[in-house]
Each structure stands twice: as structure tokens, then as C-alpha cells.
Amino acid sequence: MTGTAAPLLRIRDMSKTFPGLKALDGVSLEVHPGEVVAVLGHNGSGKSTLVKILAGVHQADPGAVVEVRDATGEPVAGPAAREGLHFIHQDLGLADILTTVENLGLGATRRGRALAPVRGAAERRRAQRLIARFGAGLDVTVPVGRLSPAQRTIVAIARALDGWTRPDNVLVLDEPTAALHGDEVQVLFEAIRRVAASGAGVVFISHRLDEVLELADRVVVLRDGRVVAEQATGELDHDTMVTLIAGRRISDGATADPAATRRDAPGAPVLTVTGVSGAEISDFSLQLRAGEIVGIGGILGSGREQLAPMLFGAQHRSGGRVEVDGRELVADDTRAAIESGMAYVPADRRRRGVVMDMSVRENLTLPLMRPLRRRFGRLDGKAERAQTRSWMRTVGLRPPHPEQPLKLFSGGNQQKVVLAKWLRVRPRVLLLDEPTQGVDVGAQAAIYELVLAARRDGTGVLLCSSDTKELVSLCDRVLVLKDGRVVSEVPRAALTEERLVRDELGLQVAGGHIGTNGPE
Numbered sequence: 300m301t302g303t304a305a306p307l308l309r310i311r312d313m314s315k316t317f318p319g320l321k322a323l324d325g326v327s328l329e330v331h332p333g334e335v336v337a338v339l340g341h342n343g344s345g346k347s348t349l350v351k352i353l354a355g356v357h358q359a360d361p362g363a364v365v366e367v368r369d370a371t372g373e374p375v376a377g378p379a380a381r382e383g384l385h386f387i388h389q390d391l392g393l394a395d396i397l398t399t400v401e402n403l404g405l406g407a408t409r410r411g412r413a414l415a416p417v418r419g420a421a422e423r424r425r426a427q428r429l430i431a432r433f434g435a436g437l438d439v440t441v442p443v444g445r446l447s448p449a450q451r452t453i454v455a456i457a458r459a460l461d462g463w464t465r466p467d468n469v470l471v472l473d474e475p476t477a478a479l480h481g482d483e484v485q486v487l488f489e490a491i492r493r494v495a496a497s498g499a500g501v502v503f504i505s506h507r508l509d510e511v512l513e514l515a516d517r518v519v520v521l522r523d524g525r526v527v528a529e530q531a532t533g534e535l536d537h538d539t540m541v542t543l544i545a546g547r548r549i550s551d552g553a554t555a556d557p558a559a560t561r562r563d564a565p566g567a568p569v570l571t572v573t574g575v576s577g578a579e580i581s582d583f584s585l586q587l588r589a590g591e592i593v594g595i596g597g598i599l600g601s602g603r604e605q606l607a608p609m610l611f612g613a614q615h616r617s618g619g620r621v622e623v624d625g626r627e628l629v630a631d632d633t634r635a636a637i638e639s640g641m642a643y644v645p646a647d648r649r650r651r652g653v654v655m656d657m658s659v660r661e662n663l664t665l666p667l668m669r670p671l672r673r674r675f676g677r678l679d680g681k682a683e684r685a686q687t688r689s690w691m692r693t694v695g696l697r698p699p700h701p702e703q704p705l706k707l708f709s710g711g712n713q714q715k716v717v718l719a720k721w722l723r724v725r726p727r728v729l730l731l732d733e734p735t736q737g738v739d740v741g742a743q744a745a746i747y748e749l750v751l752a753a754r755r756d757g758t759g760v761l762l763c764s765s766d767t768k769e770l771v772s773l774c775d776r777v778l779v780l781k782d783g784r785v786v787s788e789v790p791r792a793a794l795t796e797e798r799l800v801r802d803e804l805g806l807q808v809a810g811g812h813i814g815t816n817g818p819e
């Protein structure tokens with residue numbers, strides 16, 4: 300709905316200059332009551348910077364105007380204006396060492412109950428109720444740092460909505476669905492629609508264009524910090540949005556066909572997993588061959604999120620065997636896994652993928668220095684810099700500044716560095732967890748190309764993804780997990796999104812509508 304009422308939020312002429320870079324350049328934007336406005340743009344286009352300025356994390360350059368009004372059109376000033384804006388940031392802003400109960404308690408703190416002690420059972424029940432609204436059953440008493448990315452997203456959403464006080468507020472969500480499965484996304488969308496229907500305004504940032512088409516009334520497209528388009532969603536389709544974001548026509552990579560890029564039939568087994576068990580995983584077995592991409596699908600809690608870290612040794616496994624090229628790996632030993640030729644690109648890049656204070660060059664070089672060593676063990680700086688430049692071009696890093704610490708890059712650009720870092724070592728086995736989470740359509744296509752190239756080189760790829768479109772695009776076959784066990788194996792010929800969703804949810808074939816996707 301695009302109301303004619305006065306906007307709840309009006310931004311005019313917002314710019315932001317970081318040293319050597321103009322991240323925002325004269326951005327203007329309005330959000331009306333009941334309206335969902337999507338802000339789109341390539342990685343590094345300035346979306347998060349805009350959100351961080353609204354949240355008071357960064358200060359805009361002089362001259363910017365931000366007006367917050369209530370439903371009667373009256374301007375709201377000072378702290379009340381800030382209280383009228385609620386945020387879910389890309390990094391979720393949770394305290395990892397605190398439990399869900401305590402993180403939700405922090406929400407209470409903001410609303411003036413700072414000194415109220417966390418009242419054991421009552422607070423726990425309140426936390427469980429809030430979380431249950433999002434269809435998630437999670438242990439609200441363990442530190443949030445031990446939850447999966449999707450579970451943490453749900454805690455952040457519950458916290459933002461718990462802080463909701465008035466219908467004329469504005470909810471700002473920066474890529475809230477990046478770690479969520481389709482089913483969980485629908486739960487979130489229902490919550491967002493309820494918020495908008497009550498008269499609030501919503502700003503929604505996402506790279507998932509189908510979701511934008513489904514949820515948003517209007518899109519505002521940023522390119523290199525400027526607004527380059529503003530249009531009602533009803534006038535747009537997927538391809539037009541891709542073109543507006545990239546500034547040119549590109550494929551979004553969703554049509555990648557692994558069969559077309561196959562060099563040979565898959566080779567010898569590179570990864571053999573037998574009867575592996577651990578948290579949320581029971582008796583998992585798999586044989587992954589050289590030059591094969593095997594997908595792992597499953598909803599939140601299916602075990603999908605635990606599998607890759609468990610095989611890599613980053614998460615405890617209580618039984619079973621993992622062999623790379625026929626050699627057994629010691630459980631829970633990531634160093635042994637790396638030495639065996641295994642590489643792992645985690646979903647949660649901020650915590651496990653990279654060293655944020657190090658530069659792009661250092662992060663890229665870190666896992667494999669041997670080829671760059673010269674006499675007396677010194678690194679060949681020239682070769683290192685050339686290699687860094689080449690990888691930056693390959694993944695389209697923006698801005699192309701090899702010496703800049705990783706923490707100063709946008710989320711999507713950080714993801715590109717994590718991927719490049721592990722592809723550089725040419726692993727035997729590549730474990731990918733949500734590899735395109737948070738990356739823009741152009742980078743997604745580039746990442747798919749890199750994964751297919753790794754496979755052509757004989758790498759065995761295990762692709763764990765909540766994105767069924769991604770699994771269908773890339774995989775030779777997909778194993779679907781449910782309640783920690785493999786419930787189906789879908790070969791390439793039978794691979795469709797509908798089939799995967801059906802298996803992931805454990806749905807029965809109903810009236811021939813679902814599951815009529817050809818032979819197995």
C-alpha cells in the first residue's frame with residue numbers, strides 16, 4: 300500500500316563519506332504508513348550505511364535531513380524519533396555470550412526496565428512465547444552464540460518486534476532472510492505484513508528479488524551510493540530489477556546448468572562419510588566423488604546447518620568415520636581436515652570465516668602460504684599482491700582495495716573474500732554453507748561460476764543451502780535432511796524446487812499438485 304498520508308520517515312540528501320570513499324551520495328527516501336519499501340543494490344552500494352545512519356551508528360555528512368512523523372503527521376523529534384525506528388541489522392546485534400532470554404531482556408532494558416532483574420521462569424516463558432511466534436523451537440537458555448544463524452535471526456526479529464510500542468513506528472530490516480529457509484521466510488513475512496497492516500512503515504533490504512516482489516510495495520535501487528531508480532513493485536519483474544541493480548543485463552546465475560559444464564563423469568570418491576552422528580545429525584553417510592556437486596537441503600533444525608562444520612571438525616561429532624581420499628580424519632580437528640585437503644566456507648563468515656582486522660590480502664594468503672614462500676621462508680610480496688589482485692577481479696570485490704581491513708567491507712564483499720580464500724587452495728573437498736548468502740545477483744553468478752570451475756578441476760563439492768533454487772541450479776544430486784536423517788536423495792533428473800520443498804517439509808503428494816516432477 301502506498302498511502303497518500305504524510306510519510307512516517309523522510310530522508311533527504313543523505314550522504315556519507317568514509318576516508319577515500321563516498322558510500323552515500325545525496326540519497327532521498329520516503330516511507331508511508333502501511334508501506335513496505337525495499338532498498339536494493341549491489342554489494343557495497345550503501346544499503347547498510349543508510350541503515351546504520353538511521354540507527355545512529357554512523358553520522359551522515361552535514362546537510363542530510365531525517366524527519367520522523369507520527370500517524371497524525373506531526374514531526375517527532377529527539378529521542379522519541381529514534382524510539383520510533385526499530386532495526387534488525389545484518390549482524391543482528393545480539394550479545395553472543397548471553398542467552399535468548401537475556402537478549403530479549405535487553406530489549407526490556409531499552410524500554411526503561413533497565414534494573415529489573417531477569418525473572419527466571421516468567422522471563423523464560425515470555426522468551427519461549429516470543430520465539431514460538433516464528434515457528435521456531437529453540438533452547439532459550441543457551442548462549443545465543445551457540446545457536447545456528449537462522450535461529451539467531453529469529454531471536455533478533457523477536458527482539459525487534461517485542462520492542463514494538465506504537466503502530467506508527469518504522470521497522471528497518473537489513474537482510475533478515477539471508478539465513479532463513481523458505482518456510483521460515485513466510486513466517487517472517489506474515490509478521491512483517493501484520494506490522495505494516497497496523498499502520499507502520501517497513502524498510503526491507505534483501506538480495507532475494509523474488510522475496511522483494513512478494514513483499515514490497517515499492518523499491519528504491521541504490522548504485523554506488525546514489526538512488527538510480529524508484530518504482531512500484533507492481534511495475535517490475537525479476538529481470539528488470541536485476542538490470543536496475545547491475546546497471547546492465549546479466550544472468551542471475553540461477554540458470555547455471557552443471558550438466559552443461561561437466562568435464563567428465565565424476566571421478567573417484569574424495570570424501571567418504573560413514574554413520575556420522577552428533578548434535579542434530581544421526582547416522583549420516585555419503586560418498587562424494589571428484590568433480591561432483593552434492594547438495595544438502597533441509598529446513599531449520601533438520602541438521603543441515605550442523606553437517607558441514609561437523610565434517611570439517613569445527614563442531615563435535617560423536618561417532619562415525621570421515622575419510623578424505625581414503626584417509627580417516629580425526630574427529631573435531633580442523634587442522635587435520637585442512638591438511639587432508641578439505642576447505643570449509645561457513646555460513647557465519649563474521650565469526651568463523653575470516654579475520655576481520657586483517658586486510659583482504661592477508662586473509663587470502665593465510666590458508667596457504669607455501670607457494671608464495673621464497674628463500675629463507677620469506678613471502679614473495681610481488682607474487683602475493685598479483686595473486687590478490689587477480690582474485691579480487693575474479694570475485695568482483697568492491698572497492699578493490701587489497702590493504703583495507705576486511706571489517707570495512709560490506710557484508711557481501713566479505714563473503715566473496717571468504718570464498719576466494721578457500722578456492723585459492725584448490726581443495727579436494729569443498730564444504731560450502733550458504734555460499735551466496737548476502738551477495739548481490741552479479742556476485743552470485745560469479746560465485747556459481749567459481750564453484751562450477753572448482754568442480755571441473757576435480758574438487759568434490761558439498762553444498763549446504765537453504766535456497767532450493769541454488770540447489771537445483773548447481774547440484775548433481777541433493778540429499779534432503781529431516782530431523783537429522785537423510786529422508787531422500789534426489790537425482791539431477793528429478794531435481795526441482797517443488798520436489799525439494801516437499802521432501803524438506805515431509806509433505807505427502809496431494810491431489811497430484813505436488814510431487815509430479817517426473818521420474819526419479
Ligand SMILES: Nc1ncnc2c1ncn2[C@@H]1O[C@H](COP(=O)(O)OP(=O)(O)OP(=O)(O)O)[C@@H](O)[C@H]1O
Binds near residue numbers: 344
Ligand atoms: N566503516 C567503514 N569505513 C570505510 N568504508 C566503509 C565502512 N563501512 C562501509 N564502508 C564502505 O562503504 C560502502 C557501502 O557499504 P555498505 O555496507 O553500506 O554496502 P551494502 O550495500 O550494505 O552492501 P552488502 O549488500 O554487501 O551488505 C562499501 O564500499 C564499504 O566498503
